[in-house]
Amino acid sequence: AQSVAQPEDQVNVAEGNPLTVKCTYSVSGNPYLFWYVQYPNRGLQFLLKYITGDNLVKGSYGFEAEFNKSQTSFHLKKPSALVSDSALYFCAVREGGQAGTALIFGKGTTLSVSS
Amino acid sequence: DAGITQSPRYKITETGRQVTLMCHQTWSHSYMFWYRQDLGHGLRLIYYSAAADITDKGEVPDGYVVSRSKTENFPLTLESATRSQTSVYFCASWDGGSPLHFGNGTRLTVT
Numbered sequence: 712a713q714s715v716a717q718p719e720d721q722v723n724v725a726e727g728n729p730l731t732v733k734c735t736y737s738v739s740g741n742p743y744l745f746w747y748v749q750y751p752n753r754g755l756q757f758l759l760k761y762i763t764g765d766n767l768v769k770g771s772y773g774f775e776a777e778f779n780k781s782q783t784s785f786h787l788k789k790p791s792a793l794v795s796d797s798a799l800y801f802c803a804v805r806e807g808g809q810a811g812t813a814l815i816f817g818k819g820t821t822l823s824v825s826s
Numbered sequence: 827d828a829g830i831t832q833s834p835r836y837k838i839t840e841t842g843r844q845v846t847l848m849c850h851q852t853w854s855h856s857y858m859f860w861y862r863q864d865l866g867h868g869l870r871l872i873y874y875s876a877a878a879d880i881t882d883k884g885e886v887p888d889g890y891v892v893s894r895s896k897t898e899n900f901p902l903t904l905e906s907a908t909r910s911q912t913s914v915y916f917c918a919s920w921d922g923g924s925p926l927h928f929g930n931g932t933r934l935t936v937t
Contacts, residue, residue: 717868745925754916754928755869801868813859813884814926818868 713738715804717817724792725825732787732820734802744785745803745814746776755801761785772796792824829853832917832929839907840937847902847932849917855927857920858900860884860892862913863931869916875900907936 714737724730736742743762747755759770766778776787785802799821803814830851839845849858856877861869861884871884873892881892889911891903904911914933918926 747928752930754930755918755926756928757925760925813857813871813874815871816861816869818866 713742713804713806713815715802715815715817717800717802717820719820720818721821721823723823723825726794727791730789730792730796730822730824732800732802732822734785734787734817735783736785736802736804737783738804738806740806742783742785743805744776744778745805746770746774746785746787747801747803747816749799749801749819758787758800792822794824794826797822797824830917830919830927830929832915832932834932835930836933836935838935838937841908842906845904845907845934847904847915847917847934849900849902849929851898851900851917851919851927853919853921853927854897855919855921856897857922858894859918859920859926860890860900860902861916861918862886863916864913872902872915904934907934909936912936 716735745760746758749755759768761768761778769775774789799819801819802817805814833848859874860872863869870886875881875894878894878897912935914931916931917929920926
């Protein structure tokens with residue numbers, strides 16, 4: 712069965728500093744990996760995805776994520792955090808080639824960026 | 827405007843009552859999903875549908891019923907609401923290629 716782990720409930724970082732939100736996954740086949748962001752009282756918004764190809768994926772709002780197959784990780788990163796990046800972040804996985812399966816989400820990590 | 831809409835945004839109901847949460851999408855996406863979001867659990871899949879008249883259980887289906895008679899609608903029914911079903915419910919749609927698109931959620935309180 713596929714699963715996602717986000718080991719940190721909360722990440723605190725000062726504005727201007729780099730940020731990392733961690734994610735590890737487990738699937739039996741090739742992973743399709745995603746990051747979503749949720750602002751208060753809103754649905755989830757897509758940030759970026761990894762399907763295949765370059766291990767460093769760039770997405771919206773200056774975020775990027777690095778796929779590491781040997782460590783089964785897909786950490787979200789940003790070189791310089793903004794206060795407006797404060798939100799709830801979800802990592803999700805789907806097994807590649809299995810079109811009938813749904814995304815499985817992690818429990819979420821709250822990112823707090825202080826000014 | 828094209829998109830995915832959920833109604834109502836907020837709902838308060840009593841234990842034992844039946845309640846239906848609505849989800850409508852205008853993209854004609856084949857796949858639709860229902861998730862519930864709870865503190866400490868993230869998003870958990872309740873049911874999903876690959877096409878009209880095709881539905882399947884997710885991780886936490888007990889106490890819920892879904893139907894998909896039309897591609898654009900995917901209602902979620904709580905047949906006899908319980909306090910443990912107090913949650914925020916999200917509907918999502920997907921065309922099999924692009925990322926999932928989410929509605930803004932329904933906050934359900936069962937008293």
